[in-house]
Amino acid sequence: MTAPQRRRAITFILVTLTLDAMGIGLILPVMPDLIREVEGGTLGRAALWGGILATTFAVMQFIFGPILGSLSDRYGRRSVLLISLLVMTVDYLVMAVAGSIWLLFLTRVIGGITAATQSTAAAFIADISKPEEKSANFGLIGAAFGVGFVLGPVIGGLLGELGTRAPFYAAAALGALNLVFGYYVLPETVTDSIRRPFLWRRANPFGAFRALSQLDGLRRLIFLVFLYEFAFIVYPATWAYFTKEAFGWSPGMVGASLALFGIGIAIVQGALIRPALKRFGERGTIIYGIAFNFTAFVLLTIITTGWVALAFIPITALGAVVTPALQGLMSQRAGDDQQGELQGVIASAKSIAMIFSPLVMTQLFWMFTNDTGLYFPGAAFALSAAIMIVCMITFLGRPQPAS
Template identity: 30%
Template sequence: MKADKNLWILVLVCIINSLGLGIIIPVLYSYGKTFGLNGTTLGALMASFSIAQFFATPVLGSLSDKWGRKPLLVISLAGTCISFLMFAEAGSLLMLFAARILDGLTGGNVSVAQAMVADTATPQNRARRFGILGSSLAFGIVIGPFVGGVFTKLSPQAPFFFAASLSLVGTLCAAIFLRETNPSSKKTRARHHEKFKYSSLITTLKRPTIGTAVFIGFLLTMAQLAMVTGFQTFSVDILKIWPTEIGLFFAGFGLCGIIMQLCVPMFTRLIPSKALILMISSILCFAAMLYSGFISSFVPFAICMCVYGMFNGLRNPMLNAIIADNIDKGEQGKILGINQAYASIGQTLGPLTAGLVTVISIHSVFFLSSFYILAAFLLSFRLKKKE
């Protein structure tokens, strides 16, 4: 198949953008401590982004249906660039919150990029293209912490300035090289004359296939973020490994997911049913996570994390492809935006619920994560039935 130039430009933009995010997340706490940031306010700072994104992403996706994908993607990337600069020039904790909220309000990067992929994909290659896009987003997150650590040695602000420069490059690449996949015209704008209604967040969940896929994504996102919380606590308190080793361990986990997302075409050739692939990957993730709750040694834990990391990598390509297969082109931006909105809330609720169950034991986090995965697996039977 001839390479899709627009897809690869989009991949480059997503790598640049996610690399910037990967750079600042690990250094955010140590940087914010100079302004009075503590464990409690760190949680609030991270949640402020997700809450802002929950309300903004569906609106940005809906606007991209009306005015075109490219301008909304450029605005989102520019917002991220400005937020990084605000971090670098922050003089108070309030400025950190303002920067994080701005990034959330303009956080339509992922959903608009997904809509651009959906615009030009076919049912046969849609999962493959979502897999490529997902691996590019994951790549930046995996490599970013190492780059951030290097720039921290220059100055506390250096990682934020570098992340801002990367976001600026991504913004310019999108503005100059990306081709619009949803051209705006009087006809398309007339079809979308109504403003986005937040009631769509509820009505979308009521749609048989799309609503089920969105809610499954929400559950699996909560499971992943709960696992990440347990992973860090378990690694330090039970396995007694150093922060550098934890970073390498987590990078290996991320690379497993990237490799699996690049193997999506192989899976779709062997198993034509996207829902069945989702079911198989979910039950394997469930088994790995459940077993993690019973072990206390490094090697079996590493094996479980490897299995989970690999098959969790199939989640987003399959779900996004199922959603895109079942929506009209005129609402792709809105629905994928709503999907991202629920994922952002899952990113908040996952660590929050994990923190609550650690009162019982560290291992209980893995049981909680496996419960979320099991619920998603059972719901996936509805997708298979509809398919």
């Protein structure tokens, strides 16, 4: 692969991941109003349905992350990515016309399957990266998500002021354009030397986990991925409801706040991750990130003024160094023919967190804002702070081999 081909291919991968993040960001500002539009009821009830839809999305990611990752190990990254992108584009169009909560539910099923290609995209990055480059290059994946969280909420918030359906038409158009771009620029990185037969016993999440957990230290690191994601999901799960309840923010304001958060993530994972890894290494970077996230979650539970929360949002992104450092640490311990499988297992660990975290976080929000006598909108952030303590104990529980 020539240098220009490599740059174009990486651009497509990053744009694809940006669109995945945009899909989340597009939905968040309008989700409370969209659910109430098709289902009715209170804001608390809308939050419960939001948790159910997010969990459905995550169940599909959990099931199909290793499947698509293993399929890409066998048939190549290109075909898996392009087909999934086509289906994702159609899914957005269906969401744009959905008139019932059950049709929204169906679109989250399909959307979860197409979003499971994150593991394939990460495997592509691993294919073209030297071992010492992997953590930093995985930071580009995080930066792409950060850009998506900037563009998604901005587009979703602005178009949400025009109507709850407009953001989905925009996402479908962007998906179609990227599909055409990928068709012409994306090469295949899976060669016969690293191609691995597709086996159902390894493609399912549990079989893949059993196979990979035998590698040095991976079981504990995968569990850490689950814990960290469970806590971090408090943002997409409750932010729109929390800020509307605590500060009275509109969809546009919610979108602006998420855009600030995305800018912070893009800067941290696209630029700051490299000097952090150089100075602290993967181990020190992970410790720093966990500690910073704990501090951010605690502060969000006690902030009572909207403008203070808005000013603090970009700072919270400084803890986003954990995920790329963890991915790089694990990728270095897996073989070249296991990268798709490994990224699929990582995606499944994240998806397990996404299955349970939105339900827990939205239930906490509902319980502490539903006239039960104890009013505490930030209860979910307090839980996330406690989980960060468990993350630190898990990571430091045993001596960590040098990376």
